[in-house]
Amino acid sequence: MxxxxxxxxxxxxxxxxxxxxxxxxxxxxxxxxxxxxxxxxxxxxxxxxxxxxxxxxxxxxxxxxxxxxxxxxxxxxxxxxxxxxxxxxxxxxxxxxxxxxxxxxxxxxxxxxxxxxxxxxxxxTRRDREASQQNQLACLAEAGIPAARTWHVIPVGPETGLSAHNASREMLIAAYARPDAIPVPRTQGRKDHYRYTTRLAAIRKAMADGTAEPDEIAEVEAAGAQRQRETEERLHHFAEHILKRRGERIFFNSMVAPLFRLCEILKESGASEGYITGENALMTAGGLKGNALPPDYQTQIYRMLNITPARHLQYYSMxxxxxxxxxxxxxxxxxxxxxxxxxxxxxxxxxxxxxxxxxxxxxxxxxxxxxxxxxxxxxxxxxxxxxxxxxxxxxxxxxxxxxxxxxxxxxxxxxxxxxxxxxxxxxxxxx
Structure with missing residues (x-):
């Protein structure tokens, strides 16, 4: 044509x-x-x-x-x-x-x-969600990671409780996870994601304007610290299981910053480059989101998790x-x-x-x-x-x-x- x-x-x-x-x-x-x-x-x-x-x-x-x-x-x-x-x-x-x-x-x-x-x-709409999910599967297949229930599937990011995140996670688990896959922890009952992010945005604006009250700042900081603790617990859970299954194939899905933190935890737990030997795959998007990482962060991730560019789907979207x-x-x-x-x-x-x-x-x-x-x-x-x-x-x-x-x-x-x-x-x- x-x-x-x-x-x-x-x-x-x-x-x-x-x-x-x-x-x-x-x-x-x-x-x-x-x-x-x-x-x-x-x-x-x-x-x-x-x-x-x-x-x-x-x-x-x-x-x-x-x-x-x-x-x-x-x-x-x-x-x-x-x-x-x-x-x-x-x-x-x-x-x-x-x-x-x-x-x-x-x-x-x-x-x-x-x-x-x-x-x-x-x-x-549900059509939008289905179109996005089908496109995700098509991109993975084109990148050499076709759907097959032979992987441990690890969604590295935090548990938000959002239905869109849940639907995407469950779709990938259904398409890729082996029957005895590493368990994915859930944070039950989270219903405050938007309230938290909206409050955080308002406090940031108030801090920039100089109008934020100390107790308001403390409240948001405490909520953020709790989320960070939950994320750390989630990453430590995954690290423990990865080390036990280090020779089996793992499919990581993550934004870059939490994935790099997972690599740090693995290193802190005694793993070094070459210790994890499964032919692992990775899907990432979203950039650094303002996080400061070393210039060679991608190389460090590849070497720690045994991932090659041919088994890595990166994409640009919004x-x-x-x-x-x-x-x-x-x-x-x-x-x-x-x-x-x-x-x-x-x-x-x-x-x-x-x-x-x-x-x-x-x-x-x-x-x-x-x-x-x-x-x-x-x-x-x-x-x-x-x-x-x-x-x-x-x-x-x-x-x-x-x-x-x-x-x-x-x-x-x-x-x-x-x-x-x-x-x-x-x-x-x-x-």
Whole structure:
């Protein structure tokens, strides 16, 4: 299939999704009306309709602080494909209760960590969850780790109690875990994840403003310390079992920082490079999340856990997407079918200029598999993209691994249309 045919098919798919979602997502309809956009005839036509990543945290914080859940429903409804305003929120006491009530009605809301100071909330459906899980399995198979119940499966990260995390973990265990697999500890009854992260975000903001009270800081610090203790206990549990099964195949699933800590615990327990001999595999995402690790952290992980690049799935994705950009052995992230990549200027207004087959700028995506929301998003990431075939031999756009956040650069993370779209959202809340 030619490049021209691919581009035409992509534009037709974008227009079809726009025509469908405009009738369903209130903010999208208002944005399209304001921009005078009635059809998508070229890729550039959809750029004004991409939602900045900040849109999903555009709710007034007072709605959570004052428990105005019906208004928070209206905020989420304005960004959703399926109506939220009819979800009964009587008796809801906190943000976790709100999330649970929505989930019981089929709205599988997910949230960012809130490390930037405020959590985002994205409405997802069971179709979204299934699309994400199927894509995860496909990426693993492509990376040489096909589903087979011959592994010990170790989800290294902390137990959050979130249904999305639980569903992903159970899916991987069902697809990969051997009958006598290393047991995965559960923290029973955790129902306070969102309350904690929202409180943490609020305290961070108050500390930056100089308005945080000492007892408020102490309360959040104590809750954080308890979570850290639970994580340490979980990692020690895994380390103990790994050392007992050191010659058997283990499939690790983790963000980088807790995985590195697991390696430290193994070393503290007497293990050294070469002691663990199973042909182990690894899946990671999420970057360092602000954690300071040594420059050779990946080499240390590989050597301690006996993992090679050929048995390591790394991918680039984000909360707003169902699909992942998997990394090949040449170190580049490949944009999959069903995910349309845009590289925009810093302000998110126009395509960034191409030079010698490469383009650098702000990453934006349209995920054609998204069901619960509008599929277009402008990220906070600065990326470099090669428009030519990858050295690994596969055609298509590839993203270089050096991905930075505009918020971490001296350039601030300002997307021109963000204020306008946020105003649309606030209008729906006030109605």
């Amino acid at each position: 030619s490049k021209t045919t691919n581009q035409r098919d992509s534009i037709e798919a974008l227009d079809a999704r726009f025509q469908q979602r405009r009738k369903q997502v209130p903010v999208l309809d208002r944005r399209a009306e304001a921009e005078g956009i009635k059809t998508i005839r070229a890729r550039e036509d959809i750029i004004p309709l991409l939602f900045p990543h900040t849109t999903y945290k555009s709710y007034p914080e007072s709605l959570i602080a004052k428990g105005r859940w019906a208004q928070l429903n209206r905020w989420l409804d304005s960004l959703s494909t399926y109506r939220v305003t009819d979800v009964d929120v009587s008796g809801v006491e906190d943000i976790d209760g709100w999330i649970e009530r929505l989930e019981s009605a089929g709205h599988l809301v997910s949230s960012s960590s809130g490390t930037s100071g405020k959590s985002s909330f994205l409405n997802k 909360q707003e997407l169902n699909l992942r950009n998997p990394k090949c052995l040449e170190g580049r992230y490949h944009v999959p079918e069903g995910l349309v990549l845009f590289v925009l200027d810093k302000d998110g207004e126009s395509p960034a200029p191409e030079s010698d087959g490469q383009v650098e700028g702000r990453a934006a995506f349209f995920d054609l598999t998204i069901d619960g929301r509008w599929g277009g998003t402008i990220s906070g990431d600065k990326i470099l993209v090669d428009l030519r075939a990858c050295p690994c031999g596969r055609p298509g756009q590839t993203i270089f691994p050096e991905i930075t956040r505009y918020a971490d650069l001296r350039d601030d993370d300002k997307i021109t249309c963000a204020g306008t779209i946020d105003a649309y959202v606030r209008g729906f809340v006030a109605e």
